[in-house]
Amino acid sequence: MILSKKIKEAVDRLASLPGIGPRQAIRLAFFLSRSGREFSGHLSEAIRSLGETKVCESCFFIHENNSSSENFCEICSDTSRLGNIIALVEKETDLLSLEKTGKFKGRYLVLGDLKKNGVLGNEERRRIEIFKNRVKNSSSGKLEEIILALSPTSFGDFNASMLEKELSGLAKKITRLGRGIPTGGEIEFADEETLSHALENRS
């Protein structure tokens, strides 16, 4: 094959990223080769410095908050946020989406991608245990509320019921995000389950 060693190496590395297939990896590698030293240098540096971000010891969100002596993210360091209401999310991007609403004043627990078999992986298990111990050792020993902010898909529902058992007793109530017709959605095209929830949750 006439692909040079550097290109091959880059294609392999790029193709190992989620959502990037071998074809796109080849296209990206040639694009970067064509774009020259400065462009690829900037991207390279930006990616390298991602390796230096930190994981919050409390909620496991990725951050680079250097102001606190401990390894807490900005949200967990923010004393105006309610520590007794926790939204459990799978991904960092889910946390960002909830933050964008500006309506949530509690804190988070980023659990990591949940498997589809309803069993927690090692890292998710570790995070849950740390979270449980923290709650149990807190002054009240119990949270006000845990919001299981998982997507309302069948896997999300499945994992939510598993997590509800896992976390029972840790909070006065365990809730999920409300279901209904999304803003801009039309009743005509809403499925029966969505409409049933919309009827139940009417306000």
Place this chain on the structure above:
Amino acid sequence: MILSKKIKEAVDRLASLPGIGPRQAIRLAFFLSRSGREFSGHLSEAIRSLGETKVCESCFFIHENNSSSENFCEICSDTSRLGNIIALVEKETDLLSLEKTGKFKGRYLVLGDLKKNGVLGNEERRRIEIFKNRVKNSSSGKLEEIILALSPTSFGDFNASMLEKELSGLAKKITRLGRGIPTGGEIEFADEETLSHALENRS
């Protein structure tokens, strides 16, 4: 916004790559943050070294052939390849696809992505001029054949006829890749134009 500076920077850089949107860029940045120093370090290094690849002075393919004193790629340095049959391709990946057939013994001209308005951009114009001059200054002054290996889309056809005029006189014949039913394709589902070509090119 609670995105850290490093993540923001990486998201911007990743989103500037072709085929990667802002959402995927955020997902990739978090994935890389989670993957740790070693993973992002390897990817970073692979991308940085892409900036050090070279462009062949003859066919403009990207390479890192260090054996020749001049900046020629492996194909252009290979004296067993026919220098008087040139396949003109848009992208490096098109060259790779043709090479994979193992059937082409000529050389290439990588022109770069052609615009949809039938006008050559600056870089493509420069490459065409260098190519023309090289052919004119060669001993024979004329090539045996130029294959316009552009995809048979309507834009490809349009650009091919533009290039045919541009390159006329440079080669004894200017051809395009054969059209017909692709291997594995069914006659029933072939469009009329494809079938017409298949009838004409029957063998």
